Amino acid sequence: MKINGTAFRTIWLAKDGIGVEIIDQTRLPHEFVTITLRSMADAALAIKDMWVRGAPLIGATAAYGMALAAREDATDAGLKRAYQLLHATRPTAINLKWALDEMLAVLLPLPETARVAAAYGRAAAICDEDSAQNAALGEHGAALIKAQHQAKQRTINVLTHCNAGWLATVDWGTALAPVYKAFDAGIPLHVWVDETRPRNQGASLTARELNWHGVPHTVIADNTGGHLMQHGMVDLCIVGTDRTTRNGDVCNKIGTYLKALAAKDNNVPFYVGLPSPTIDWTVADGVKEIPIEERSAREQTHIFGKDADGKVTEVQVTPDGSPAVNYGFDVTPARLVTGLITERGVCAASYKGLRGLFPERG
Numbered sequence: 194m195k196i197n198g199t200a201f202r203t204i205w206l207a208k209d210g211i212g213v214e215i216i217d218q219t220r221l222p223h224e225f226v227t228i229t230l231r232s233m234a235d236a237a238l239a240i241k242d243m244w245v246r247g248a249p250l251i252g253a254t255a256a257y258g259m260a261l262a263a264r265e266d267a268t269d270a271g272l273k274r275a276y277q278l279l280h281a282t283r284p285t286a287i288n289l290k291w292a293l294d295e296m297l298a299v300l301l302p303l304p305e306t307a308r309v310a311a312a313y314g315r316a317a318a319i320c321d322e323d324s325a326q327n328a329a330l331g332e333h334g335a336a337l338i339k340a341q342h343q344a345k346q347r348t349i350n351v352l353t354h355c356n357a358g359w360l361a362t363v364d365w366g367t368a369l370a371p372v373y374k375a376f377d378a379g380i381p382l383h384v385w386v387d388e389t390r391p392r393n394q395g396a397s398l399t400a401r402e403l404n405w406h407g408v409p410h411t412v413i414a415d416n417t418g419g420h421l422m423q424h425g426m427v428d429l430c431i432v433g434t435d436r437t438t439r440n441g442d443v444c445n446k447i448g449t450y451l452k453a454l455a456a457k458d459n460n461v462p463f464y465v466g467l468p469s470p471t472i473d474w475t476v477a478d479g480v481k482e483i484p485i486e487e488r489s490a491r492e493q494t495h496i497f498g499k500d501a502d503g504k505v506t507e508v509q510v511t512p513d514g515s516p517a518v519n520y521g522f523d524v525t526p527a528r529l530v531t532g533l534i535t536e537r538g539v540c541a542a543s544y545k546g547l548r549g550l551f552p553e554r555g
C-alpha cells in the first residue's frame with residue numbers, strides 16, 4: 194500500500210540483502226519508525242513484543258527469522274532450535290506455525306551450504322504469496338460491498354474490529370483489502386473503526402491506515418457497535434482472523450465474538466477475511482482447541498498517547514492495586530459467521546464450504 198504516495202510493505206529485505214526491515218507498529222500512529230532485524234533473536238522479539246503483529250505478518254517475520262537463523266547455524270539442530278524459539282513467541286495465530294513448517298520443509302532436505310539462500314528465497318516467496326492472496330480476497334470481498342451499494346444506492350457502512358489491514362499482513366490486509374479495493378473502484382463507503390481495547394490497534398493502526406489512504410472512517414468505542422447495528426447504521430461487518438478452524442470457527446482479537454452476536458441479533462452480515470494459511474485444518478472446535486494468548490495486565494491498566502506537547506507517554510488508567518486480566522483473543526462460532534472471504538472466493542463458514550474452495554486440503 195502507499196503512504197503519502199510512496200509504496201510500502203510491512204516487511205522487506207535490507208539493502209545489504211541480509212537484514213530484514215520492519216515498521217515498528219508499537220510507535221504508530223504518532224511516529225513512523227523502522228527497525229532492521231539482524232538475527233533470529235531480533236525476529237523473535239519483534240513478534241513477541243508486537244513490533245510486528247497480525248497473523249500473516251507474524252508468519253512472514255518468522256520465515257525471515259528462519260533465514261537469519263540459517264546464517265547463524267544451518268545445521269538440522271540449529272534450525273529446529275530456531276523453530277522452537279520462534280514458535281514460542283505467540284500461541285494463537287496459526288500462520289506462525291504454518292510459515293515455520295514451510296521453512297523447515299524447504300530447508301531440511303537441502304545440504305547445509307544451500308540453506309541460507311533457500312531460506313531467504315522461501316521467505317520472500319511467502320511474502321509475495323501473502324500479498325497476492327490478500328489482493329485476491331480483496332476483490333472477492335469488494336464484490337460484497339459493491340452488491341450492497343447496488344441494492345441500497347448510498348454510502349455503505351462497514352464495521353471492522355482491531356487491525357486487519359495491510360499493517361497486519363505483508364500487503365493489502367484481510368478485512369480491509371475489500372475496503373481498499375471497493376474504495377479504489379469508486380464505491381462510496383465509510384468504516385466504523387472499533388478502537389479495540391486494550392492495545393487499541395483499531396484506533397492506532399486501522400485509523401492510521403485509513404487516514405493514509407483517504408478512506409472515510411469514524412473511530413468508535415468497542416461498546417458502540419451494537420447500538421449502531423440496532424439503528425441500521427452498519428451494512429456489514431468484516432473482520433480478520435488469527436486462526437479459523439476447518440469447521441469455520443473464527444479466532445480473532447478479543448471482542449470479535451461480541452460483535453458477531455450483535456450482528457446476528459440485528460441481521461447484519463458478518464464476514465471474515467482470511468488467506469488460506471490462516472485456516473487450521475487440524476482443528477475442528479475453535480472454542481475448545483485454540484490456545485488463547487493472555488498478555489500482560491499492564492496493557493489493560495496503562496495506555497499510550499500523545500500529550501499536549503506531542504510527546505508520546507504512557508499513563509495509568511486504573512487505581513494502584515486493582516488487578517486486571519488481558520485475554521488477547523476470543524472465538525466466534527461458525528454459526529455466527531455469514532461467510533469467509535478467501536483468495537479463492539467467498540464460502541460458508543463450514544467444512545463443506547472450505548473444502549469446496551480448497552478440495553486439496555482437509
Ligand SMILES: CSC[C@H]1O[C@H](OP(=O)(O)O)[C@H](O)[C@@H]1O
Pocket residue numbers: 246247248249354355356357358361362366367368394432433434435445446447521
Ligand atoms: C490479518 S490478521 C489480523 C488479526 O491479528 C490481530 O491480532 P494481533 O494484532 O494481536 O496480532 C487481530 O486479531 C486481527 O484481526
